[in-house]
Amino acid sequence: MTTKLKPVDVVTVGVGLTGTILAKELADSGLKVVGLERGGWRDTHPDFDMPHAHDELRYARRHELMQDLSRETLTFRNAIGDTALPMRQMGSFLPGEGVGGAAVHWNGVTWRFLPWDFETRSRTLARYGAGQLAEDCTSQDWGVTYDELEPHFDRFEYLYGICGKAGNLKGQIQPGGNPFEGPRSRDYPNPPMKTSHVSAIYGKAARELGYHPFPAPSANMTRPYTNPYGVTLGACVYCGYCERFGCEMGAKASPQTTVLPVLMKNPNYELRTLANVIKVNLDFDRKRATGVTYVDSRGREFEQPADLVLLTSYVFNNVRLMLLSGIGKPYDPAANTGVVGRNYAYQTNGNVTAFFEDKVFNQFMGAGALSMMIDDIDGDNFDHTGLGFIGGGWIGAASSGARPIDFHPVPSGTPRWGSEWKKAVSRYYNRAFGITTHGACQSYRGNCFDLDPTYRDAYGLPLLRMTFDFRQNEYRMSDYMTKKAAEIAKAAGASRMNVNPRTGKYSIVPYQSTHNTGGAVMGADPKTSAVNKYLQSWDVPNVFVIGASAFPQNGGYNPTGTVGALTFHALEAIKTRYLKQPGPLA
Amino acid sequence: MATKLKPVDVVTIGVGLTGTILAQELASTGLKVVGIERGRWRDTEHDFAMPGVHDELKYVRNKELMQDLSRETITFRNNASETALPMRQLGSFLPGEGVGGAAVHWGGLTWRFLPWDFETRSQTLARYGAKQVSEECTMQDWGVSYAELEPHFNRFEYLYGVSGKAGNLNGKIIPGGNPFEGARSQEYPNPPLKTAYSSALFAKAAQSMGYKPFPVPTAANSRAYKNEYGQTIAACVYCGYCQFFACEMGAKGSPQTAVLPVLMKNPNYELRTLCNVTKINLDSEKKRAVSVTYVDSRGREFEQPAELILLTSYVLNNTRLMLLSGVGKPYDPATNTGVVGRNYAYQTPSSVTCFFEDKNFNAFMGAGGLGIAIDEFNGDNFDHSGLEFIGGGFIQAGSNGARPIEVRPVPQGTPRWGSEWKKAAAKYFNRNFSITIQGACQSYRGNYLDLDPTYRDAYGLPLLRMTFDRRDNETKMSDWLTNKAAEIAKAIRPSKMNVNPRRGKYTIVPYQSTHNTGGTVMGADPNSSVVNKYLQSWDVHNVFVIGAGNFPQNGGYNPTGTVGALTFQALEAIKTKYLKRPGALA
Amino acid sequence: MSNRRQFLKSAAALGAAIPAGAAAQTKSDHDKQHAHNMRQAAAAQPRPYMFLSQDEVAFLDAAVSHLIPKDELGPGAKEAGVTYFIDQQLFGGYGSMARKYTQGPWPEGTPQQGYQSPLTPAAVYRAGIRDTNAYCQKTYGKTFGALARAQQDEVLKGLDGGKIELEQVRSPFFFNMLLANTIEGFFADPVYGGNRDKAGWKLVGFPGVAAVYTSFIEKHNVPYKAQPVSIADITGRLAKVDEYGHPIHVMLDDDQAGA
Known part of the structure; x- marks a missing residue:
């Protein structure tokens, strides 16, 4: 029934941010690379053309660019003892589908994780002792340091044309940048974005309170930019349609705007769309992947033999495919043994909505990453002694496009409908903005992935099953951060405020962020990690698993910048070491 | 997990033609009856209102009134050596969903099977000997005779207000009726419908060839009619929207027009819509049904205990529920043992389309069952010696409503698109009619229903799996019958004819008829039937299974009249025998 | 504006075909009047309902007029065509739960687990409206659409808070879907049939399809008062666009502007 195809050197399962970079680099080195993508082809033109690109219902509410859940979803429960039920519609997070993956509809906020983030456990123990960590907390060091990743962060930022202001150049603190960031070898390739009214007010208030505001690093281009692959991105026009949308200007860095134009011309590369990989095939002793099996758009099943299999799809699919294929030992939360599915984590977002009587913000203008941020309450940038939690996150005010179906804030206490609600919507639509507290999330023994016993x-x-809830650490952190945000809102002169720290059980219903992490985490110890520091499977060395699935826990930042760095980190290991002598690299 | 409900006397699974009659009659005797229907409530006033009801796209193409295949379908293959695949969209047949079932969208033709039909095997053997029947043919006698069913045919015809002309009143042949029909005790309750031009031409030609044409009996009521329940069925206006549609006039006999208004007022009856029965629960010895389990529209699972369980859904569901519940032994085609799923049969329809240059038929007018038929070539009404087949079918021409998406025949040889096609479609839309042949279909060892091993x-x-193909008997019969029809067509002197006997493998793609039969067949021998002559399960005495699933093979007629008669046959047995002394009736 | 003229011309041509066909039978004045009336009706009701029955339209017209009422700030949801928007959504992929996971089983689950109904949104409306009307009939002797406004308000609050129990769907589940779709229909691009005359966008001062804002984003605290532009305005060439297809917004005088 399965047609066996001609062997190739490399297969990438998924053609998004990580898959396109790896394919481009490996195809350039002369290897035959096949990219398998379950979704369809998408390009700036004609798929993101005006005026349809600006359709809130279609993209933000009906999720045109996201995963088709009628084919595959995941099941969810808060705790091991509950029955997981399928996520029937999108909510809390929005995985992509189609060429470019979620990097088509992302906002563009492109951070480097802090040096501390990569050594969360050892540095916490060193500074605060074991009492600071909950007993069931399984947060750990990454097995790689910021310094090792720095060149790869740099390479990714120059590839994606990130716009920002350095705060630490080779150890020298730079005014106007983020003084807490790890030292960078050079400045961003592009200057920061313009300053919106919200950015200006927020920045001023934060500075008055002694914080260190700076413009968010952004993949929305502040000027036309030609990247090292020779691909030119357009300039952002601040239209306010980034997150959940494709960019009609080609001004948001994405596989389409940075890599695909050259990759698709490479004769060593072949893209196969509408091809869904259902299994990585292993040899008899399960030490080597022989290729992958996929089903195409005509229902035909193919086996694609390959020497190197790169799992480059979203967190969920990477982990699920490992579980379905028997790569690595599945995690068992009861015994706390096994690794695949371990340390699933998320993001702990809170927010403060600030209402004003005498100011207008034109918040329908903006860009995905047009924000003013502070990083004073992130990572271990502040003393956690006596606070009862670790970690933190950025606190910022964004002008990322206020589209009225989803954005029409009203002061708490306003009814949900009727005349009074309508009045409040009308009054505050243009007189309010949100401050986000983008909290980290630690990993815990009971938060994990496995295969669902019921749903298919x-x-x-079997669908992937997610078991997840926040813990005391996260609630305390969110509370602390959101209080800080409220102080800033007050200093900015808000007449009223809605203060919403993250409380209660985690719910998959309201959107929070597509910052799912873990499940195939990296590390120095095969007992607690699925991949080594080069993102190579400990068990099947010709499989590499790249993405936020490798984060042992989540930091207080958007993950994309770090995913980009890990991609180049894995690439370097593959090119300089693995290809010369295939086998375990650690 | 299931909530156990208060016991009731009777449960009907399915609220269509059979379920409503049985419920009405049993509730009237004082029993508490619950009707469980997977679909929604539908009534003439709200759901079948003009003008929306005359929408060919919605009802014919998009099949608004039919089964929702996203929830449940069947899988199909031609023979046991193939892999069955799901029927992903409706085609060959159109099961209903919702209150009234397929009797909402039926065409209305209401025949009595011939006396011969009920004794197919014994009469065939007696007249032609064993060699007339293929070795693999499993057709058999019904275990009930026409004479036994006659009062029940009569009652059903009077309930649904069938319009027609008797051909045999108590043994006396009546001119203008069907001289081949079994003797009937009464004339039809309503006179025949008016005669369409196509019917008139067909009648004249048939008569000139020595045949005895007569009006097709139909439940499209020729005049306003009040039935025994006091329900008034209105007069048909010949709008041409019967089959695939619901009747806005309330002029087509259906549960909505004949039974439901009175049934819904009965305090002993309770209807539960959007409730899908997933299982009949048996006692530990599997001799008695104790309850049914169903899931409601809120996803809640309930167990409804009942003394008597009536399977009154469509053929396919009746069989499937028995298989899922372990009521009766599943049929095994390899050993030809077991009974549930055995003797699945269908219909062998064919047609001759006549094109004219100088005649206009206003084919968009009409009614379901508006036609003139001949019955010379049905059943054993003609000598089959030397013909190498048994059975036959009625041949008719009429006007059922030609709607342009589906009905715009062009002469054979016309291209499928382009200018020439357009010319032919324009010219002949109103200048053609078809003679149709309702060929019988015998049962065979290799044609059966079981549970699919893959699809759910x-x-x-598990879905129901259908394994079906027609055999030589059917092909030869169809050739022969279609030639007879073509001879009549020639006598009408069309300019062109398309002669389409049924040939080749059975395919589920083009619509043929919703006349699926068998799977829960009746008979005198528990080794070759699922239910006895009273439609009572041989194995679980308090389960009755009613519908065309009881037909051991299919005759050359539409099945509904005979289904109606079987309903009253079962009802009488339940009322006069079973309720007095519950237990095996045969 | 030439497009509008063209449309009127073709509509007239289409209209002319109707009496010609009718004339094939009789040419009485009555028939001519009838044909004229048909054309008038077609012009007045250019957006026929595809999914909702007339009863359901009456229900939704009444319900959405409470959720977003017509008042001194301008049209409400009913005037903005939200009922028609809901009809179109239910008729299309949203109504049939396209691209969503529909396989059972469907235990009710926890609030954190989200949508777990076995019903599609189309079926939720059908069941919810029928059940609510049955409740109203039982309680007040009339269907929802025929109740006094105060009674309608009472019923909606009962559904919102779950005080009114419906048989086939949980009442807050139905209500929340209705409220979410009403807000969508009020603020979505008018191409979907709601937000008529851009009533929702005018209420809040949202300019619709975005222009190039590069030179405006740093004009702090200056209201941007533009005539809102819909997707249809651009595809129908009623709005001027730049080389990338962004509309060139026409700015409003202060007294024309909304919020």
């Missing part, structure tokens, strides 16, 4: 996908295979 | 419904339960 359209191919008849 | 939305509840996670």
Whole structure:
């Protein structure tokens, strides 16, 4: 039934941010690379053309660019003892589908994780002792340091044309940048974004309170930019349609705007769309992947043999495919043994909505990453002694496009509908903005992935099951951060405020962020990590698993910048070491 | 997990033609009856209102009134050596969903099977000997005779207000009626419908060839009619929207027009819509049904205990529920043992389309069952010696409503698109009619229903698998019958004819008829039937299974009249025998 | 504006075909009047309902007029065509739960687990409206659409808070879907049939399809008062666009502007 195809050197399962970079670099080195993508082809033109690109209902509410859940979803429960039920519609997070993946509809906020983030456990123990960590907390060091990753962060930022202001150049603190960031070898390739009214007010208030505001690093281009691959991105026009949308200007860095134009011309590369990989095939002793099996858009099943299999799809799919294929030992939360599915974490977002009587913000203008931020309450940038939690996150005010179906804030206490609600919507639509507290999330023994025993996908295979809830650490952190945010809002002169720290059980219903992490985490110890520091499977060395699935826990930042750095980190290991002598690299 | 409800006397699974009659009659005797229907409530006033009801796209193409295949379908293959695949969209047949079932969208033709039909095997053997029947043919006698069913035919015809002309009143042949029909005790309750031009031409030609044409009996009521329940069925206005549609006039016999208004007022009856029965629960010895389990529109699972369980859904569901519940032994085609799923049969329809240059038929007018038929070539009404087949079918021409998406025949040889096609479609839309042949279909060892090993419904339960193809008997019969029709067509002197006997493998793609039969067949021998002559399960005495699933093979007629008669046959047995002394009736 | 003229011309041509066909039978004045009336009706009701029955339209017209009422600030949801928007959504992929996971089983689950109904949104409306009307009939002797406004308000609050129990769907589940779709229909691009005359956008001062804002984003605290532009305005060439297809916004005088 399965047609066996001609072997190739490399297969990437998924053609998004990580898959396109790896394919481009490996195809350039002369290897035959096949990219398998479950979704369809998408390009700036004609898929993101005006005027349809600016359709809130279609993209923000009906999720045109996101995963088709009728084919595959995941099941969710808060705790091990509950029954997981399928996520029937999108809510809390929005995985992509189609060429470019979620990097088509992302906002563009492009951070480097802090040096501290990569050594969360050892540095916490060193500074605060074991009492600071909950007993069931499984946060750990990454097995790689910021310094090792710095060149790769740099390479990714220059590839994606990131716009920002350095705060630490080779150890020298730079005014106007983020003084807390790890030292960078050079400044961003592009200057920061313009300053919106919200950015200006927020920045002023934060500075008055002694914080160190700076413009968010952004993949929305502040000027036309030609990247090292020779691909030119357009300049952002501040239209306010980034997150959940494709960019009609080609001004948001994405596989389409940075890599694909050259990759698609490479004769060593072949893209196969509408091809869904259902299994990584292993040899008899399960030490080597022989290739992958996929089903195409005509329902035909193919086996694609390959010497190197790169799992480059979203966190969930990377982990699920490992579980379905038997790569690595599945995690068992009861015994706390096994690794695949371990240390699933998320983001702990809170917010403060600030209402004003005498100011207008034109918040429908903006860009995905047009924000003013402070990083004073992130990572271990502040003393946690006596606070009862670790970690933190950025606190910022964004002008990322206020589209009225989803954005029409009203002061708390306003009814949900009727005349009074309508009045409040009308009054405050243009007189309010939100401050986000973008909290980290530690990993815990009971938060994990495995295969669901009941529900299946359209191919008849078990869905991924997510078991997740926030813990005391996260609630305390969110409370602390959100209080700080409220102080800033007050200093900015807000007449009223809605203060919403993250409380209660985690729910998959309201959107929070597509910052899912873990499940195939990296580390120095095969007992607690699925991949080594080069993102190579400990068990099947010709499989590399790249993405936020490798984060042992989540930091207080958007993950994309760090995912980009890990991609180049894995690439370097593959090119300089693995290809010369295939086998375990650690 | 299931909530156990208060016991009731009777449960009907399915609220269509059979379920409503049985419920009405049993509730009237004082029993508490619950009707469980997977679909929604539908009534003439709200759901079948003009003008929306005359929408060919919605009802014919998009099949608004039919089964929701996203929840449950069947899988199909031609023979046991193939892999069955799901029927992903409706085609060959159109099961209903919702209150009234397929009797909402039926065409209305209401025949009595011939006396011969009920004794197919014994009469064939007696007249032609064993060699007339293929070795693999499993057709058999019904275990009930026409004479036994006659009062029940009569009652059903009077309930649904069938319009027609008797051909045999108590043994006396009546001119203008069907001289081949079994003797009837009464004339039809309503006179025949008016005669369409196509019917008139067909009648004249048939008569000139020595045949005895007569009006097709139909439940499209020729005049306003009040039935025994006091329900008034209105007069048909010949709008041409019967089959695939609901009747806005309330002029088509259906549960909505004949039974439901009175049934819904009965305090002993309770209807539960959007409730899908997933299982009949048996006692530990599997001799008695104790309850049914169903899932409601809020996803809640309930167990409804009942003394008597009536399977009154469509053929396919009746069989599937028995298989899922372990009521009766599943049929095994390899050993030809077991009974549930055995003797699945269908219909062998064919047609001759006549094109004219100088005649206009206003084919968009009409009614379901508006036609003139001949019955010379049905059943054993003609000598089959030397013909190498048994059975036959009625041949008719009429006007059922030609709607342009589906009905715009062009002469054979016309291209499928382009200018020439357009010319032919324009010219002949109103200048053609078809003579149709309702060929019988015998049962065979290799044609059966069982549970699919791969595909599942939305509840996670295995789909029903259909294994079916026609045999030489059917092909030869169809050739022969279609030639007879072509001879009549020639006598009408069309300019062109398309002669389409049924040939080749059975395919589920083009619509043929919703006349699926068998799977829960009746008979005198528990080794070759699922239910006895009273439609009572041989194995579980308090389960009755009613519908065309009881037909051991299919005759050359539409099945509904005979289904109606079987309903009253079962009802009488339940009322006069079973309720007095519950237990095996045969 | 030439497009509008063109449309009127073709509509007239289409209209002319109707009496010609009718004339094939009789040419009485009555028939001519009838044909004229048909054309008038077609012009007045250019957006026929595809999914909702007339009863359901009456229900939704009444319900959405409470959720977003017509008042001194301008049109409400009913005037903005939200009922028609909901009809179109239910008729299309949203109504049939396209691209969403529909396989069972469907235990009710926890609030954190979200949508777990076995019903599609189309079926939720059908069941919810029928059940609510049955409740109203039982309680007040009339269907929802025929109740006094105060009674309608009472019923909606009962559904919102879950005080009114419905048989086939949980009342807050139905209500929340209705409220979410009403807000969508009020603020979505008018191409979907709601937000008529851009009533929702005018209420809050949202300019619709975005222009190039590069030179405006740093004009702090200056209201941007533009005539809102819909997707249809651009595809129908009623709005001027720049080389990338962004509309060139026409700015409003202060007294024309909304919020």
